Amino acid sequence: MDKSLRLYLQNRKAIINKALNKHLYKSIKYPPVVHDAMRYSIFSGGKRLRPILVLAAAEAISRGRRSAKRDEALLKAAVAMEMIHTSSLIHDDLPAMDDDDCRRGRPSCHKKYSEAVAVITGDALIMRAFEIAAGTGNCRVVREIADASGTRGMIGGQAVDIEPFNSKSRRQDVIRKLNFVHANKTAALIRVSLRIGAIIAGAKEEELKALDRYGRAIGLAFQVTDDILDVSEDEGVSYPGVYGVAQSRKKVGQLVKEAHKSLEMFNGGINKLKKLAEYIETRKK
């Protein structure tokens, strides 16, 4: 990875982890189990991609127009995105869903605690996310997050993802399903992270649209590279499974070009977004 990008990501990750720690009700001790499980799941070594995008999008919009109040709102929005993302991982890992015992090399939430605790811990993170998001004082930010996380976004993607895979499906139906799951389950939260960062920074509509296109492109690129890297995944509805690895890599290259192109309208502040798109193409893990 490019050294300046690595340092940038490290710096932003540290800022976000500090904010997550602050917003997880450190002082509340009762009931212990759900608070423990929230912390366990949030601090399990995630990349913090979505919250970093909230902050990075704001940089593309308002260079020199920073204020303490705006920075505080951005961090709240960033924390909310990570909590919603983590909640979706906890529920996705449940036995009734993907049935994953492990998450990032550690027991998944329901393995560490119990299924019941995992169900309510996911719910608790969603509630906390919206409480913090509303703390920005910007109801549009709350609406955008909720819309992108619901049945028109992330949960819509999950709903199609859990449909039983029919090996006799026509190729075009498999491709349609694959594209829908990728566009919604992963890309929707990535797009909205960029959007809310930009909204808080006072973006114009055309800037929002450009960042949305960038988010769609890197969101899909991220998911396709995930599929390529994840050798253990059962094939069938993965990109390499349908198109093969070579064609999938080509698709990632196209998406990264699209991402770069959508940033052309900005006059600076987009260096890190560019490098992030390039990194997705070359990442090894």
Add this chain to the structure above:
Amino acid sequence: MDKSLRLYLQNRKAIINKALNKHLYKSIKYPPVVHDAMRYSIFSGGKRLRPILVLAAAEAISRGRRSAKRDEALLKAAVAMEMIHTSSLIHDDLPAMDDDDCRRGRPSCHKKYSEAVAVITGDALIMRAFEIAAGTGNCRVVREIADASGTRGMIGGQAVDIEPFNSKSRRQDVIRKLNFVHANKTAALIRVSLRIGAIIAGAKEEELKALDRYGRAIGLAFQVTDDILDVSEDEGVSYPGVYGVAQSRKKVGQLVKEAHKSLEMFNGGINKLKKLAEYIETRKK
């Protein structure tokens, strides 16, 4: 039930059901299963107590100060409360939680669909609730709902409720647990329903506090009468289980008196809130 109360509840229920229908994305068809499951669970014959309280609290605050915009915001807040409540029932019924196959005489969501669908349908209703709540344009309303639904309210109550019951617990620990679950799992959403209705109607802080006390009292009364009426429930951590039925009925009487007392500061607009409290004491189902 008092006839004027019955007609009032019928009327409000019809208004709320219409709003719920409108806010459940009627036009969206894909993915079908999660949208079907949301409708199935929302339209399963609930009493709509929480959304009715949103509307009733507003009546106590601003007689004659109604506007179309305010009424629209109240309905949005009301719909959001019912969605969060329904989401908690869906997740509560899951095999890992209370493991209930039936809800209001029909198969519970995970029995009708699947466990996976029930998990994401509950999540989807929470997301939609916050999207609609944010549509009021009032971030305080969103924050209050999220706080009351999270680990400092409803989910906190659920977390303690799912702790394994230890038959060797000291009586005072059982009572503490019982009070915590009742105050949080049920009363928190009832209190916040009244609060957000009053906030949208422009309540002063002392009016909010009075309605909050009323909500706490009827929330507990409601839960205790639920315990008394629910003969099938395993005893142990229910009010009648700890105090006996006679003492529990006495407690309900005290709570209804408390509820009435907290309404004394209002000059009218509280007739229905009074009757609702009385009804809880005499209800047979």
